[in-house]
Amino acid sequence: MIQKERLAKDFEAMARLTDVGDGINRLAFTDADWAGRQYIVDRMIDAGLTVEADGFGNVIGYKAGKNPDLPVVMVGSHTDSVPNGGNYDGVVGVLSAIEAVRSMTEDNVEHDHTIAVVDFMCEESSRFGAATLGSKAMRGELTLDDLHRLVDKKGISIYEALQSRNLNPDGIETMEYTRPVKAFTEIHIEQGKVLEHEQKKIGIVTGIAAAERFYVTIRGNADHSGATPMKLRHDALCGASKIILGIEEIASIQEEPPVVGTVGVVEVIPGAMNVIPGAVKLGVDIRSISKVARDSVVTLIKEFIDVICEKRGLSYTIEPIAQDHPVAMHPAMIREIEGAVKAVDVEYMTMPSGAGHDAMHWADVVPTGMIFIPCREGISHNPAEFADMADIITGAKVLDTVLRKLSLETTKLV
Missing domain, CATH: 3.40.630.10 (Zn peptidases)
Known part of the structure; x- marks a missing residue:
């Protein structure tokens, strides 16, 4: 008993x-x-x-x-x-x-x-x-x-x-x-x-x-926050912010079977108040009960990252962590x-x-x-x-x- x-x-x-x-x-x-x-x-x-x-x-x-x-x-x-x-x-x-x-x-x-x-x-x-x-x-x-x-x-x-x-x-x-x-x-x-x-x-x-997880590192220029005009900036954090909101929106579109997307890690470099962020590392978690639905969302997210970075004059790398089934x-x-x-x-x-x-x-x-x-x-x-x-x-x-x-x-x- x-x-x-x-x-x-x-x-x-x-x-x-x-x-x-x-x-x-x-x-x-x-x-x-x-x-x-x-x-x-x-x-x-x-x-x-x-x-x-x-x-x-x-x-x-x-x-x-x-x-x-x-x-x-x-x-x-x-x-x-x-x-x-x-x-x-x-x-x-x-x-x-x-x-x-x-x-x-x-x-x-x-x-x-x-x-x-x-x-x-x-x-x-x-x-x-x-x-x-x-x-x-x-x-x-x-x-x-x-x-x-x-x-x-x-x-x-x-x-x-x-x-x-x-x-x-x-x-x-x-x-x-x-x-x-x-x-x-x-x-x-x-x-x-x-x-x-x-x-x-x-x-x-x-x-x-099951989740597919990866790190995305977005790179811009870590310039002086006071001496750099807005139109000449390549702010990695602003680009990362667009990407975070895009991940939320893309995952939300897939309703049946549902997919959920989370950015649970945000590391800003150099992380100083008077320096434009030169790099940001995001930890991304995309998961679903359907591998097909999840993989489709991941593909759309990676395409979105590419578009945002090109538009804002940023570069990026994607580092795989895990891809479970x-x-x-x-x-x-x-x-x-x-x-x-x-x-x-x-x-x-x-x-x-x-x-x-x-x-x-x-x-x-x-x-x-x-x-x-x-x-x-x-x-x-x-x-x-x-x-x-x-x-x-x-x-x-x-x-x-x-x-x-x-x-x-x-x-x-x-």
């Missing part, structure tokens, strides 16, 4: 493992992240799991099944955070998975397949600009060039971050998880308002949107989750995920499913992020039911 007090204690403990600042600050590979991951390792061991970590820092705890030769049933999420984030994004998935395993053990549930609980490394893009890196490492989708190319605001590369934690960046291209996997399941807060608005306790995810959840997994929700007897709905998740990197190789629970007012990536413990318990019960079924050899996902 899922134990509310035990699960609540875990959330309270994780909330204390953070760097200074508002909300939760557990950026990937920082001391706070490492403390959080150690807490997860300790809880896995307490739950009777055999724990290992790969060369990228992904933590995997195994609950052995009766037949160790069968593919594993994988479940998990992440515990790193954005700056000034919340205590539920990702953490719900990891702690609920551990609690489900504890519940199965206490109820003496026999299962054929081994269950693998994963705390994925570096899911958030906040530090290095690219998301779900731990999942990509396990799927063999990262290269040594990626580890050197992706750097944080201090110029520290992923390669250097891995070295600082005595991990194995040089082995990245042989780090793919090779054990056969029967299914992957992830439970997560919705990070939106739909479930709360519709008064549903569970969302069964039908598909996951939208995925659909497996119909058999949707049915299994739906059956579990009915068994728990709560209201639910099917829905797409506008946010990316670790699950998206498993969907092309194994039957994959996702479970959403509500978060208050849809707020996430924010200190005000909150999920009611009653909803967390409901989600954990659904996950527990799903894992008990999936871990039986007689359950076929077709």
Whole structure:
């Protein structure tokens, strides 16, 4: 049985493992992240799991099944955070998975397949600009060039971050998880308002949107703000402002399937009040449940950037960061989750995920499913992020039911 007090204690403990600042600050590979991951390792061991970590820092705890030769049933999420984030994004998935395993053990549930609980490394893009890196490492989708190319605001590369934690960046291209996997399941807060608005306790995810991300650096002339007439200026920030508004307008035009566009990074150089901005670096995120729609919007945006820069006498470069692919959840997994929700007897709905998740990197190789629970007012990536413990318990019960079924050899996902 899922134990509310035990699960609540875990959330309270994780909330204390953070760097200074508002909300939760557990950026990937920082001391706070490492403390959080150690807490997860300790809880896995307490739950009777055999724990290992790969060369990228992904933590995997195994609950052995009766037949160790069968593919594993994988479940998990992440515990790193954005700056000034919340205590539920990702953490719900990891702690609920551990609690489900504890519940199965206490109820003496026999299962054929081994269950693998994963705390994925570096899911958030906040530090290095690219998301779900731990999942990509396990799927063999990262290269040594990626580890050197992706750097944080201090110029520290992923390669250097891995070295600082005595991990194995040089082995990245042989780090793919090779054990056969029967299914992957992830439970997560919705990070939106739909479930709360519709008064549903569970969302069964039908598909996951994916982002294309890139940096745009616009270059003009960093001239004196007082001595340069308006008609002789090549102001990179004014050009960047036009581009930001253009991205908003272009993404808004695509209504069905919808595309969203965000400029979340603006770096102005030299950043002095008496100097015309000579360069501006923009971090652009374009995402959709449809790759065709997203790619069309990206093409229009790049054409718009070219037009604006030519008109204003500016130059620009575009640096790719990531291009993930939208995925659909497996119909058999949707049915299994739906059956579990009915068994728990709560209201639910099917829905797409506008946010990316670790699950998206498993969907092309194994039957994959996702479970959403509500978060208050849809707020996430924010200190005000909150999920009611009653909803967390409901989600954990659904996950527990799903894992008990999936871990039986007689359950076929077709």
